[in-house]
Amino acid sequence: MRTLTAAAVSILEAAEPAEKMARSHAAAALWRQGTIHEIGAAGAPPRPVRPERPLLRHARDMPKRSARGSRENRIALLHALAHIELNAVDLAWDLIARFASTNLPLAFFDDWVTVAEEEATHHRLLAERLQELGARYGDLAAHDGLWAVAAATSGDLLARLAVVPLVLEARGLDVTPSMIERLDAAGDVTSAAILRVIYRDEIKHVAAGARWFAWEAARRGIAPVATYQALVRQHFRAALKPPFNAAARAAAGFPAAFYAPLAASNS
Ligand SMILES: [Fe+2]
Ligand SMILES: [Fe+2]
DSSP states (O other), rough: OBBHHHHHHHHHHSSHHHHHHHHHHHHHHHHTSSSSSBBBOOOOSSSSOOOSSSOOOOGGGOOOOOSSHHHHHHHHHHHHHHHHHHHHHHHEEEHHHHHHOOOOOOOHHHHHHHHHHHHHHHHHHHHHHHHHHHTTSSSEEEEOHHHHHHHHTTTOOHHHEEEEIIIHHHHHHHHHHHHHHHHHHHTTTHHHHHHHHHHHHHHHHHHHHHHHHHHHHHHHHHHHHEEEEHHHHHHHHHHOOOOOOOHHHHHHHOOOOHGGGGOOOOO
16 A cells, blocks of 8 residues: 555445454554655545444434343444444545545644544443344444535535534533443443543544634635534534533533524524
8 A cells, every 4th residue: 555545545434343443543554654755546435335343323213222221222232322323434544535635744643643543442341332232243233324414515525524523522522422322321331441441532534624624614714613614504404402511612622602692503
Protein backbone atom coordinates (compact mmCIF):
# COMPACT_ATOMS: atom_id res chain seq x y z
CA MET A 1 0.00 0.00 0.00
CA ARG A 2 1.82 3.10 -1.19
CA THR A 3 -0.54 5.92 -0.28
CA LEU A 4 -2.85 6.73 2.60
CA THR A 5 -5.91 7.01 0.37
CA ALA A 6 -5.15 3.61 -1.21
CA ALA A 7 -4.96 2.12 2.29
CA ALA A 8 -8.24 3.82 3.19
CA VAL A 9 -9.95 2.38 0.11
CA SER A 10 -8.67 -1.13 0.88
CA ILE A 11 -10.19 -0.83 4.37
CA LEU A 12 -13.51 0.46 3.03
CA GLU A 13 -13.56 -2.51 0.67
CA ALA A 14 -12.83 -5.11 3.38
CA ALA A 15 -16.13 -6.85 4.12
CA GLU A 16 -15.17 -8.89 7.16
CA PRO A 17 -15.02 -6.85 10.37
CA ALA A 18 -11.87 -8.57 11.70
CA GLU A 19 -10.08 -7.92 8.40
CA LYS A 20 -11.27 -4.30 8.35
CA MET A 21 -9.92 -3.77 11.88
CA ALA A 22 -6.60 -5.50 11.13
CA ARG A 23 -6.09 -3.36 8.02
CA SER A 24 -6.97 -0.25 10.01
CA HIS A 25 -4.33 -0.93 12.65
CA ALA A 26 -1.75 -1.85 10.01
CA ALA A 27 -2.38 1.30 7.96
CA ALA A 28 -2.26 3.52 11.05
CA ALA A 29 1.08 1.98 12.09
CA LEU A 30 2.57 2.44 8.60
CA TRP A 31 1.39 6.06 8.55
CA ARG A 32 2.91 6.80 11.96
CA GLN A 33 6.22 5.18 11.01
CA GLY A 34 6.32 7.19 7.80
CA THR A 35 6.33 4.03 5.66
CA ILE A 36 3.20 5.43 4.07
CA HIS A 37 3.81 9.16 3.68
CA GLU A 38 1.97 10.11 0.52
CA ILE A 39 -1.71 10.99 0.58
CA GLY A 40 -2.36 9.91 -3.01
CA ALA A 41 -5.63 10.31 -4.84
CA ALA A 42 -7.50 7.00 -4.54
CA GLY A 43 -11.14 8.11 -4.27
CA ALA A 44 -13.57 6.68 -1.75
CA PRO A 45 -16.05 4.10 -3.07
CA PRO A 46 -19.71 5.25 -2.92
CA ARG A 47 -20.24 3.02 0.11
CA PRO A 48 -18.11 0.60 2.08
CA VAL A 49 -18.42 -3.14 1.57
CA ARG A 50 -20.40 -4.77 4.36
CA PRO A 51 -20.36 -8.30 5.79
CA GLU A 52 -23.36 -10.54 5.05
CA ARG A 53 -24.35 -10.16 8.68
CA PRO A 54 -25.68 -8.18 10.46
CA LEU A 55 -28.79 -7.80 8.31
CA LEU A 56 -29.49 -4.12 7.82
CA ARG A 57 -32.93 -2.76 8.57
CA HIS A 58 -34.48 0.65 8.50
CA ALA A 59 -33.97 2.43 11.83
CA ARG A 60 -37.73 2.64 12.43
CA ASP A 61 -38.01 -1.18 12.17
CA MET A 62 -35.48 -1.79 14.91
CA PRO A 63 -36.76 -3.12 18.25
CA LYS A 64 -36.58 -0.62 21.10
CA ARG A 65 -33.69 -1.27 23.45
CA SER A 66 -34.77 -1.85 26.99
CA ALA A 67 -33.07 -0.11 29.88
CA ARG A 68 -33.04 -3.24 31.97
CA GLY A 69 -29.81 -5.10 32.47
CA SER A 70 -30.66 -8.68 31.52
CA ARG A 71 -27.95 -10.49 29.58
CA GLU A 72 -30.10 -10.32 26.48
CA ASN A 73 -30.56 -6.57 26.77
CA ARG A 74 -26.87 -6.03 27.38
CA ILE A 75 -26.06 -8.09 24.28
CA ALA A 76 -28.49 -5.96 22.26
CA LEU A 77 -26.85 -2.77 23.54
CA LEU A 78 -23.28 -3.98 22.90
CA HIS A 79 -24.27 -5.26 19.46
CA ALA A 80 -25.76 -1.89 18.50
CA LEU A 81 -22.62 -0.14 19.72
CA ALA A 82 -20.34 -2.58 17.86
CA HIS A 83 -22.28 -1.73 14.70
CA ILE A 84 -21.89 2.00 15.32
CA GLU A 85 -18.13 1.53 15.83
CA LEU A 86 -17.80 -0.49 12.61
CA ASN A 87 -19.50 2.38 10.79
CA ALA A 88 -17.24 4.84 12.61
CA VAL A 89 -14.15 3.03 11.28
CA ASP A 90 -15.47 3.38 7.74
CA LEU A 91 -16.53 6.98 8.29
CA ALA A 92 -13.02 7.97 9.38
CA TRP A 93 -11.35 6.30 6.39
CA ASP A 94 -14.04 7.65 4.07
CA LEU A 95 -13.33 11.17 5.33
CA ILE A 96 -9.64 10.68 4.55
CA ALA A 97 -10.14 9.24 1.07
CA ARG A 98 -13.09 11.39 0.02
CA PHE A 99 -11.70 14.79 0.92
CA ALA A 100 -7.98 14.18 0.38
CA SER A 101 -8.06 16.18 -2.84
CA THR A 102 -9.15 19.38 -1.10
CA ASN A 103 -5.65 20.40 -0.05
CA LEU A 104 -5.69 19.60 3.63
CA PRO A 105 -2.66 19.78 5.94
CA LEU A 106 -0.88 16.65 7.18
CA ALA A 107 -2.24 17.28 10.67
CA PHE A 108 -5.73 16.60 9.31
CA PHE A 109 -4.68 13.13 8.19
CA ASP A 110 -2.79 12.48 11.45
CA ASP A 111 -5.94 13.27 13.41
CA TRP A 112 -8.32 11.12 11.39
CA VAL A 113 -5.95 8.16 11.14
CA THR A 114 -5.84 8.23 14.96
CA VAL A 115 -9.64 8.41 15.08
CA ALA A 116 -9.94 5.48 12.66
CA GLU A 117 -7.58 3.38 14.73
CA GLU A 118 -9.43 4.15 17.95
CA GLU A 119 -12.76 3.24 16.33
CA ALA A 120 -11.22 -0.08 15.27
CA THR A 121 -10.17 -0.70 18.87
CA HIS A 122 -13.69 0.16 20.07
CA HIS A 123 -15.24 -2.30 17.64
CA ARG A 124 -12.82 -5.05 18.66
CA LEU A 125 -13.41 -4.50 22.40
CA LEU A 126 -17.17 -4.72 21.88
CA ALA A 127 -16.96 -7.72 19.55
CA GLU A 128 -14.77 -9.57 22.07
CA ARG A 129 -17.15 -8.70 24.89
CA LEU A 130 -20.09 -10.02 22.86
CA GLN A 131 -18.21 -13.31 22.50
CA GLU A 132 -17.61 -13.48 26.25
CA LEU A 133 -21.38 -13.13 26.65
CA GLY A 134 -21.99 -15.97 24.19
CA ALA A 135 -22.98 -13.80 21.22
CA ARG A 136 -21.30 -12.50 18.07
CA TYR A 137 -21.36 -9.29 16.09
CA GLY A 138 -23.74 -10.09 13.23
CA ASP A 139 -26.20 -12.12 15.32
CA LEU A 140 -28.75 -9.31 15.51
CA ALA A 141 -30.09 -6.93 12.90
CA ALA A 142 -28.61 -3.46 12.69
CA HIS A 143 -29.63 -0.26 10.99
CA ASP A 144 -28.07 1.66 8.15
CA GLY A 145 -28.94 5.17 9.32
CA LEU A 146 -25.37 6.23 9.96
CA TRP A 147 -24.28 5.56 6.43
CA ALA A 148 -27.34 7.30 5.01
CA VAL A 149 -26.35 10.47 6.85
CA ALA A 150 -22.78 10.12 5.63
CA ALA A 151 -23.90 9.70 2.04
CA ALA A 152 -25.96 12.89 2.26
CA THR A 153 -22.80 14.84 3.12
CA SER A 154 -20.33 13.22 0.74
CA GLY A 155 -20.08 16.36 -1.40
CA ASP A 156 -18.85 18.77 1.24
CA LEU A 157 -16.20 18.44 3.95
CA LEU A 158 -17.86 21.05 6.19
CA ALA A 159 -21.24 19.33 5.97
CA ARG A 160 -19.64 15.96 6.76
CA LEU A 161 -17.83 17.37 9.81
CA ALA A 162 -21.00 19.15 10.98
CA VAL A 163 -23.11 16.00 10.84
CA VAL A 164 -20.76 13.13 11.68
CA PRO A 165 -18.44 14.23 14.49
CA LEU A 166 -20.47 17.27 15.56
CA VAL A 167 -23.96 15.72 15.59
CA LEU A 168 -23.62 11.94 15.75
CA GLU A 169 -20.44 11.52 17.78
CA ALA A 170 -21.42 14.44 20.02
CA ARG A 171 -24.72 12.63 20.65
CA GLY A 172 -22.65 9.66 21.79
CA LEU A 173 -21.20 11.86 24.53
CA ASP A 174 -24.75 12.70 25.68
CA VAL A 175 -25.98 9.11 25.98
CA THR A 176 -22.91 7.10 27.02
CA PRO A 177 -22.76 8.10 30.73
CA SER A 178 -26.25 6.69 31.40
CA MET A 179 -25.35 3.48 29.54
CA ILE A 180 -22.29 3.13 31.77
CA GLU A 181 -24.47 3.64 34.85
CA ARG A 182 -26.94 0.99 33.67
CA LEU A 183 -24.19 -1.54 33.00
CA ASP A 184 -22.63 -0.87 36.39
CA ALA A 185 -26.04 -1.23 38.03
CA ALA A 186 -26.49 -4.58 36.26
CA GLY A 187 -23.13 -5.68 37.69
CA ASP A 188 -21.49 -5.79 34.24
CA VAL A 189 -18.39 -3.83 35.18
CA THR A 190 -16.44 -5.31 32.24
CA SER A 191 -18.79 -3.83 29.65
CA ALA A 192 -18.96 -0.58 31.63
CA ALA A 193 -15.16 -0.34 31.53
CA ILE A 194 -15.20 -0.70 27.72
CA LEU A 195 -17.74 2.11 27.45
CA ARG A 196 -15.52 4.31 29.62
CA VAL A 197 -12.65 3.81 27.17
CA ILE A 198 -14.97 4.68 24.28
CA TYR A 199 -16.33 7.75 26.08
CA ARG A 200 -12.84 9.10 26.77
CA ASP A 201 -11.79 8.59 23.12
CA GLU A 202 -15.00 10.05 21.68
CA ILE A 203 -14.35 13.37 23.43
CA LYS A 204 -11.16 13.50 21.32
CA HIS A 205 -13.12 12.65 18.17
CA VAL A 206 -15.60 15.47 18.75
CA ALA A 207 -12.60 17.72 19.45
CA ALA A 208 -11.07 16.75 16.10
CA GLY A 209 -14.38 17.51 14.43
CA ALA A 210 -14.63 20.92 16.11
CA ARG A 211 -11.00 21.76 15.29
CA TRP A 212 -11.25 20.90 11.58
CA PHE A 213 -14.69 22.45 11.23
CA ALA A 214 -13.24 25.73 12.54
CA TRP A 215 -10.20 25.36 10.29
CA GLU A 216 -12.22 24.80 7.15
CA ALA A 217 -14.72 27.58 7.98
CA ALA A 218 -11.79 29.96 8.46
CA ARG A 219 -10.27 28.86 5.15
CA ARG A 220 -13.57 29.69 3.44
CA GLY A 221 -13.95 32.93 5.42
CA ILE A 222 -17.38 32.04 6.80
CA ALA A 223 -18.87 32.26 10.29
CA PRO A 224 -18.57 28.86 12.00
CA VAL A 225 -21.65 28.94 14.26
CA ALA A 226 -24.17 30.10 11.64
CA THR A 227 -22.64 27.75 9.04
CA TYR A 228 -22.85 24.78 11.40
CA GLN A 229 -26.51 25.47 12.10
CA ALA A 230 -27.38 25.87 8.43
CA LEU A 231 -25.57 22.64 7.48
CA VAL A 232 -27.20 20.60 10.25
CA ARG A 233 -30.65 21.91 9.29
CA GLN A 234 -29.98 21.06 5.66
CA HIS A 235 -28.41 17.62 6.05
CA PHE A 236 -29.50 16.19 9.39
CA ARG A 237 -33.08 17.38 9.19
CA ALA A 238 -34.12 16.27 12.72
CA ALA A 239 -33.93 18.56 15.73
CA LEU A 240 -31.11 17.69 18.15
CA LYS A 241 -32.21 15.79 21.23
CA PRO A 242 -31.56 17.35 24.61
CA PRO A 243 -30.36 16.96 27.29
CA PHE A 244 -26.85 17.63 26.03
CA ASN A 245 -23.70 16.67 27.90
CA ALA A 246 -22.51 20.27 27.86
CA ALA A 247 -19.46 19.51 30.01
CA ALA A 248 -18.11 16.79 27.70
CA ARG A 249 -18.94 18.85 24.61
CA ALA A 250 -17.15 21.86 26.11
CA ALA A 251 -14.16 19.64 26.95
CA ALA A 252 -14.09 18.83 23.21
CA GLY A 253 -14.02 22.52 22.35
CA PHE A 254 -17.62 22.46 21.14
CA PRO A 255 -19.58 25.22 22.90
CA ALA A 256 -23.37 25.32 23.32
CA ALA A 257 -23.68 28.35 21.03
CA PHE A 258 -23.30 25.90 18.12
CA TYR A 259 -25.91 23.30 19.01
CA ALA A 260 -28.27 24.66 21.71
CA PRO A 261 -30.38 26.67 19.19
CA LEU A 262 -30.97 23.45 17.20
CA ALA A 263 -32.45 21.56 20.17
CA ALA A 264 -35.89 20.06 20.04
CA SER A 265 -38.12 21.74 22.61
CA ASN A 266 -37.98 19.80 25.84
CA SER A 267 -41.73 19.31 26.14
FE1 LIG B 1 -15.83 4.96 18.70
FE1 LIG C 1 -15.60 8.27 17.35
